[in-house]
Amino acid sequence: MGRAPCCDKASVKKGPWSPEEDSKLREYIHKNGTGGNWIALPHKAGLKRCGKSCRLRWLNYLRPNIKHGDFSDDEDRIICDLFATIGSRWSIIAAQLPGRTDNDIKNYWNTKLKKKLMHDLQPYNHQSSKKNQHRRKLLHLSSPHDYYSHHYSSGGSYGSNNSSTSVLSAAAAGSRGLLLNGEHHTTITSCLDSGGGGLGLYFDELCATTTSSVHGQWLGTESFVFGGFQQLLEDHHKSLLLAAGAANQMDQQYSAAASSYYDEAKPPLVSLMGGGNGAGGTSTSSSFFYDSSYSNNERLEPDNGDKGGSYID
DNA sequence: AAGTTACACAACCGCGGACCT
DNA sequence: CAGGTCCGCGGTTGTGTAACT
Numbered sequence: 001m002g003r004a005p006c007c008d009k010a011s012v013k014k015g016p017w018s019p020e021e022d023s024k025l026r027e028y029i030h031k032n033g034t035g036g037n038w039i040a041l042p043h044k045a046g047l048k049r050c051g052k053s054c055r056l057r058w059l060n061y062l063r064p065n066i067k068h069g070d071f072s073d074d075e076d077r078i079i080c081d082l083f084a085t086i087g088s089r090w091s092i093i094a095a096q097l098p099g100r101t102d103n104d105i106k107n108y109w110n111t112k113l114k115k116k117l118m119h120d121l122q123p124y125n126h127q128s129s130k131k132n133q134h135r136r137k138l139l140h141l142s143s144p145h146d147y148y149s150h151h152y153s154s155g156g157s158y159g160s161n162n163s164s165t166s167v168l169s170a171a172a173a174g175s176r177g178l179l180l181n182g183e184h185h186t187t188i189t190s191c192l193d194s195g196g197g198g199l200g201l202y203f204d205e206l207c208a209t210t211t212s213s214v215h216g217q218w219l220g221t222e223s224f225v226f227g228g229f230q231q232l233l234e235d236h237h238k239s240l241l242l243a244a245g246a247a248n249q250m251d252q253q254y255s256a257a258a259s260s261y262y263d264e265a266k267p268p269l270v271s272l273m274g275g276g277n278g279a280g281g282t283s284t285s286s287s288f289f290y291d292s293s294y295s296n297n298e299r300l301e302p303d304n305g306d307k308g309g310s311y312i313d
Numbered sequence: 314a315a316g317t318t319a320c321a322c323a324a325c326c327g328c329g330g331a332c333c334t
Numbered sequence: 335c336a337g338g339t340c341c342g343c344g345g346t347t348g349t350g351t352a353a354c355t
Contacts (some may be wrong), residue, residue, distance in 0.1 A: 016323070016349075039340070055341080056324065093341060106344070107322055 010051045012042075017057055019046060026062050034058070060103045067099030070231060071108055079113060233242055 028045035034042065036050035047054060060066075071079070075097055081092045088109075090102035097105065 015326075037340090050325095052326090052341085053324075059342095060323075088344065102343075103323080110345095111321055 013048045014053070021049065022057070022062060025058060029058060056103075060101045065099050066101065068104075069111075071100075075100070076116075078115060079109060083109065108168070119140075207297075 016151060024045055024047055028041070032044070034055075038055040038060045040051070041047075042051055042054050045054070049057075078096055082096060086092060088106070090106045090109075094100050094102040094105050123206075
């Protein structure tokens, strides 16, 4: 029944690999391949290592055509876009970057890229937002009219914003999202979500209460709302975001939370609608707002990154 | 120069699904 | 079908080293 045990954990070596071990493993695999059995491999290769350890060493370090060293801007962009779309599924992300391993990308994200993004966003707080150059890259809606008169659908599977009061549905996954001017925005209720992982929603001014800021916590600025609700007037519409086809745990939690707020009698004034995979957007719209400049009166036009959207006045 | 801290990256651990008997 | 292991994945930890005090 079953297979033989993986390895005798008491007798296997752990820790950093020596050059001798590397050459033994490399030589063996060059001659024999992995044989589809990592567990048996170390014994055959004369290594006192666990099969798992051998596999990891080979895949992440010894395998031919592995790229080491700095990531290019293109690679950064791909990682950011994919992380925004599918989350921390490093193996899938790695598949899009030839020569890079999931471990490499994961380390790079955790140690550099995430910090780089946070640094980019850091000045975006209540005190300094007015001076912040990032604003030029954000969609700026200064008047309720702007989002009352536009309706954008990311092309995902969720279609709740057919309601007459639903005004803006915008996917912003992987993108610089929406900048909402609090002075006007405080007169309505809203529920907002920026999308699954990008640089989502911003408020010029803080607006009443926000709850749920799951994604936002790693940005650490009060004026940044990355997935959150606002309910500003009791007798007004509750606002809602539903993430269709939630793709990861955070999105699922978020979707569930959003669902609990939904009130059919008072459909949302503002809703941000997701596509197929995540809260607020999917790959079909992952660059919708990215690096775009908007004035107050500009329409919400998807850029080339959006392949599935529709636009309705 | 020595000690401490921060950082980058390699390696390990544990889990869940696939697979085997 | 049940019970067990294997494999691949993502999160976490460990280690070496550079930077700082």
